[in-house]
Amino acid sequence: MAEFDAIIIGAGQAGPSLAGRLTQSGQKVAIIERKLFGGTCVNTGCMPTKALVASAYAAHLARRGGDYGVTVGAVSVDMKAVAARSHKVTLDARGNVESWLKGMEGCTVIEGHARFTGPKTLSINGQDITAPKIFLNVGGRAAIPGIPGLDGVPYLTNSSIVTLDHLPDHLIVIGGSYIALEFAQMYRRFGAKVTVIERGARLIAREDADISDAVRDILEDEGIAVQTGIEDMAVSQTGAVISVAMGAQTVSGSHLLVATGRRPNTDDLGLEVAGIKTDARGYITVDDGLATSVDGIWAMGDCNGRGAFTHTAYNDFEILSANLLDGAARKVSDRILGYALYIDPPLGRVGMTVAEAEKTGRPLLVSTRPMTRVGRAIEKGETKGFMKVVADAETKKILGAAILGTGGDEAIHGILDMMNAGATVDELQWAVPIHPTVSELIPTLLGDLKPLKG
CATH class of the missing domain: 3.50.50.60 (FAD/NAD(P)-binding domain)
Known part of the structure; x- marks a missing residue:
């Protein structure tokens, strides 16, 4: 039986980075990938889809050329070229991840499907391996509903x-x-x-x-x-x-x-053999430090039910590496969740919705501003959507925000960062942002906060 200091199952967002930190600390690491290096983000998620979104935006903007005084001919879309561009983005990223891992000193890459044969033992392609530390980074896949036919x-x-x-x-x-x-x-x-x-x-x-x-x-x-x-x-x-x-x-x-929706890739790992608990939907149960029910085994990324995004998976890696290698005590519950919907215009959002904030029973302040009153949006000719923020009326802490509008996926970080820093509405209101940007309206938005009417 081959012995390692750590085994990582899955080469998605969190796995390779953790392998890098562990090997840098002198540990002997095995990383196992059964299919495509890079996980969902690289292969079927963020990277190919956002490349496709970019192509769709280019087609949409070309059709709107006349709105900007630009004359163009008939707009056509070459779907084979669109698909090839998206696929190249994926292939380049996948190749980079695979090359990084296979060239990483102290890291053994094993391609195949891993299954537990015991609490700290795994079998891959007929090979048995063991380690005192095991990290599950197995991701998820599309959930298929039971629709007749x-x-x-x-x-x-x-x-x-x-x-x-x-x-x-x-x-x-x-x-x-x-x-x-x-x-x-x-x-x-x-x-x-x-x-x-x-x-x-x-x-x-x-x-x-x-x-x-x-x-x-x-x-x-x-x-x-x-x-x-x-x-x-x-x-x-x-x-x-x-x-x-x-x-x-x-x-x-x-x-x-x-x-x-999505479901975790946890149904063919032999988790029950190892004694690793899952919830009713198949997500691996973890505590605030991402530890499973078995000592020395942790779960990261989509399979743990604590976040379904590339950035939350990467943050799982950050939490584990800080706690295991840097003597920190970071917790998942400290994470302020932000995410985006990449339609055009995009939706950037962080923290609570107003409906969620209302359920807390605390007094609230709310403000909204239409993108028709955002100079940058007017100049770009993209005025659909609005900005919205909710804050605690007593502490003046921001509880959540949404920016549905041009640049919303980027501008939301001005609020996300201040929430992470624990800043109050009053502090952020006196920031002096750059003109003309979408972000410059955030202090104005905060200045318009008013009590939420029931």
């Missing part, structure tokens, strides 16, 4: 649609959250007819209702059909046509994307 038709997920090199005639999207809406808008901008079908009463239900409504308006203004509150669905296929029945109504299209 779905298993009998060809459908796309986030993993397969990023390799699509042709334009659907009509893309039907089941799901109304982040992944679903990003693909819906990009394919509409590529030239496809698009219909979004969501079970819930509104899109992106974790956001406040005004954000959901504004996002729906943005999508519908671009010609995307949105159906919400659809509890009963059934899927069928006739020839090349895929149909989704919604009660008395039926929508038919050429392609179907299922984007209804």
